[in-house]
Amino acid sequence: MLPAAPAGVLLMPGAGGDPDNPTLVAVADAVEAAGVPARLFGFGSPDRGGFGPAPARTAVARIRAEADRWAAELGVEPRRLVLGGRSFGGRMASVAVAEGQPAAGLVLLSYPLHPPGKPEKLRVEHLPQVGVPVLAVSGATDPFGSPAELAQHLTALRGPLTHVTVDGPHVPRDPVAVADAVVAWLTGPGAG
Numbered sequence: 001m002l003p004a005a006p007a008g009v010l011l012m013p014g015a016g017g018d019p020d021n022p023t024l025v026a027v028a029d030a031v032e033a034a035g036v037p038a039r040l041f042g043f044g045s046p047d048r049g050g051f052g053p054a055p056a057r058t059a060v061a062r063i064r065a066e067a068d069r070w071a072a073e074l075g076v077e078p079r080r081l082v083l084g085g086r087s088f089g090g091r092m093a094s095v096a097v098a099e100g101q102p103a104a105g106l107v108l109l110s111y112p113l114h115p116p117g118k119p120e121k122l123r124v125e126h127l128p129q130v131g132v133p134v135l136a137v138s139g140a141t142d143p144f145g146s147p148a149e150l151a152q153h154l155t156a157l158r159g160p161l162t163h164v165t166v167d168g169p170h171v172p173r174d175p176v177a178v179a180d181a182v183v184a185w186l187t188g189p190g191a192g
Contacts, residue, residue, distance in 0.1 A: 013089050023178050024109075041063075067081055085109065091123060124153050136164070
C-alpha cells in the first residue's frame with residue numbers, strides 16, 4: 001500500500017507493445033475513475049520507425065524524461081508519481097527508480113522475471129536498489145515468472161511489496177481484475 005495518494009500514475013507498455021494495450025487502458029481508466037490522473041506513454045524504437053522495443057538505456061531515459069515532464073505539468077514533484085507498466089515497461093520503470101528516478105511507488109504488471117523457459121536468466125540485479133512501495137500483478141500461469149518465482153525473487157526489493165495473482169498467462173485474461181488490483185493498492189488504507 002502507498003502511504004499517501006499519488007498525484008498521478010504513468011504507465012508504459014511491454015516490448016513491442018503500444019500504450020493502447022487493453023490491460024493498460026483498463027488500468028488507466030479505472031485509476032482515473034478513482035480520481036487519480038493516469039497517463040499512458042509508449043517508447044517505441046526510433047530506429048524502427050517508432051515500433052518495437054527501445055533499447056533499455058533509451059527506454060529508461062525516456063521514462064525519466066516523461067515522468068519529470070508530466071510532474072511539471074501537474075505542478076508536483078516527480079516523487080508524487082507512481083511509475084510502472086506491463087512487462088518490459090514495468091521492468092524499465094523499476095530500473096529508472098533503482099537508478100534514482102523519484103517515485104511514490106511502482107506498478108509492475110506481468111513483470112518479466114526471466115525469459116520463458118530460462119529461469120536462470122533472472123532480471124533482478126537492480127531490485128535491491130528499489131526502496132519504494134511496489135505492486136506486482138501477474139498471471140497464475142505466466143511463463144516469464146510463476147507466482148512462486150516472483151514471491152521468491154521480489155523479496156530483493158527494499159520497499160514494501162504487494163503481490164496479486166490473477167487468472168491467465170503473461171497477458172492476464174481479465175483486464176478488469178488487473179485494474180481492480182491497481183486501484184485497491186493505490187486507494188487502500190494510508191493512501192488517502
